[in-house]
Amino acid sequence: MRFSPPILRxxxxxxxxxxxxxxxxAPASAAAGRYVALGDSYSSGTGAGSYGDSGGCKRSANSxxxxxxxxxxxxxxxxxxxxxxxTSDVLxxxxxxxxxxxxxxxxxxxxxxxxxxxxxxxxxxxxDSACVSRNQEAQNxxxxxxxxxxxxVYTQIRDRAPSARVVVLGYPHIYELDGSxxxxxxxxxxxxxxxxxxxxxxxxxxxATAFGxxxxxxxxxxxxxxxxxxxxxxxNSVTWxxxxxxxxxxxxxxxxxxxxxxxxx
Numbered sequence: 001m002r003f004s005p006p007i008l009r010x011x012x013x014x015x016x017x018x019x020x021x022x023x024x025x026a027p028a029s030a031a032a033g034r035y036v037a038l039g040d041s042y043s044s045g046t047g048a049g050s051y052g053d054s055g056g057c058k059r060s061a062n063s064x065x066x067x068x069x070x071x072x073x074x075x076x077x078x079x080x081x082x083x084x085x086x087t088s089d090v091l092x093x094x095x096x097x098x099x100x101x102x103x104x105x106x107x108x109x110x111x112x113x114x115x116x117x118x119x120x121x122x123x124x125x126x127x128d129s130a131c132v133s134r135n136q137e138a139q140n141x142x143x144x145x146x147x148x149x150x151x152x153v154y155t156q157i158r159d160r161a162p163s164a165r166v167v168v169l170g171y172p173h174i175y176e177l178d179g180s181x182x183x184x185x186x187x188x189x190x191x192x193x194x195x196x197x198x199x200x201x202x203x204x205x206x207x208a209t210a211f212g213x214x215x216x217x218x219x220x221x222x223x224x225x226x227x228x229x230x231x232x233x234x235x236n237s238v239t240w241x242x243x244x245x246x247x248x249x250x251x252x253x254x255x256x257x258x259x260x261x262x263x264x265x
Contacts, residue, residue: 033103036196037065038094038157042108042171043081047236047247056169058243062250064169064257068265074093079217083243086112087149095156102161104265108169108181110204113149114142116171116196119245124238128188135192139199146200148209158211167265168208169257170201172222174235174246179228184230184237190228214264222248222256 017045037043044054045063054060058068059079078097082089085113097107111117115138123131157166174197175181175190185193201219208215225234227246234252238245248256 005076012060021115021125032074034076034078034099034101034159035065035069035072035104035106036078036097036099037063037069037091038080038097038105039081039082039109039169040085040106040112041081041243041247042059042111043106043169045081045087045248045253046083047239047244047248053163056084058091060250060253062253063182064248064253064261065253067258068106068261069177079250080098081107084112085109087153090153091156095153095160098157098160100161101165105157105166106162106169107157107166108171109152109153110142110146110200111171113146114138114196116200117194118191120174122233123185123193123195128186131185133230134193135196139197142203143209144179144198146203147207150204154207154211154213165265166208166211166213167261168204168213169261170204170216170218171247171253172195172235172256173197173226176224176226176229179226180230181228209263216257216264218260219257222252225252225256 003118025249040059041052043063044058045060046058047061049063051058059081065079065081080094080097104215119134121137121162125156126220152248173194177187177191177194197219201217205215205217222234226235227237232251234256236245236247236249
């Protein structure tokens with residue numbers, strides 16, 4: 001059967017309309033709402049390179065917030081995470097970027113409050129017993145003082161954007177124990193550092209859950225890619241500049257954080 005030109009045009013128009021209704025003519029990914037990335041160096045992407053003009057905040061083009069924004073085209077993107085940030089920095093310098101129309105907030109915070117940067121320095125320079133003791137001090141702070149500081153940050157986020165999806169990203173284990181490293185810190189030191197990651201994860205996940213936020217456990221997403229792992233390593237060992245030591249590299253930002261964020265946001 002042959003259609004006359006007017007009928008053929010009508011048939012084609014109907015077909016295109018139907019395709020649009022079922023989504024066949026829609027783009028692969030629709031633009032998201034406003035996205036605000038808060039937090040410390042693990043969120044800014046310190047250690048992953050390509051920092052542009054972000055100065056000491058070291059906001060990387062390879063960071064998980066930038067990767068997510070590139071892939072999902074949010075209506076606006078505020079990337080305010082900064083290397084070295086503690087909870088008070090988020091409250092004083094970052095959280096104002098969260099507005100009532102914000103759809104997604106991501107954050108990693110708490111490690112610097114508990115002094116884990118100093119932990120890594122002390123463990124590199126001191127004895128096994130000094131390293132263990134310093135980790136125990138940090139763990140005690142995380143258990144007793146950090147919860148209140150996290151509450152202050154999380155309350156501000158929720159008050160400013162009641163409808164936003166909030167994703168809290170944790171910290172990975174730094175080492176794979178009994179791994180393939182033949183030099184560096186002792187196994188005793190490595191175990192103490194990993195235990196601090198466990199305590200920090202327990203505290204942060206507990207507070208995030210209490211606020212109804214989504215928690216990404218980086219100990220799981222980085223598993224098999226820590227320092228001393230036999231596979232591809234997603235965390236820098238001691239490097240230069242020194243502040244990039246013990247931070248995720250570009251592969252870690254993508255494999256350990258971005259992929260996990262894409263699965264929940």
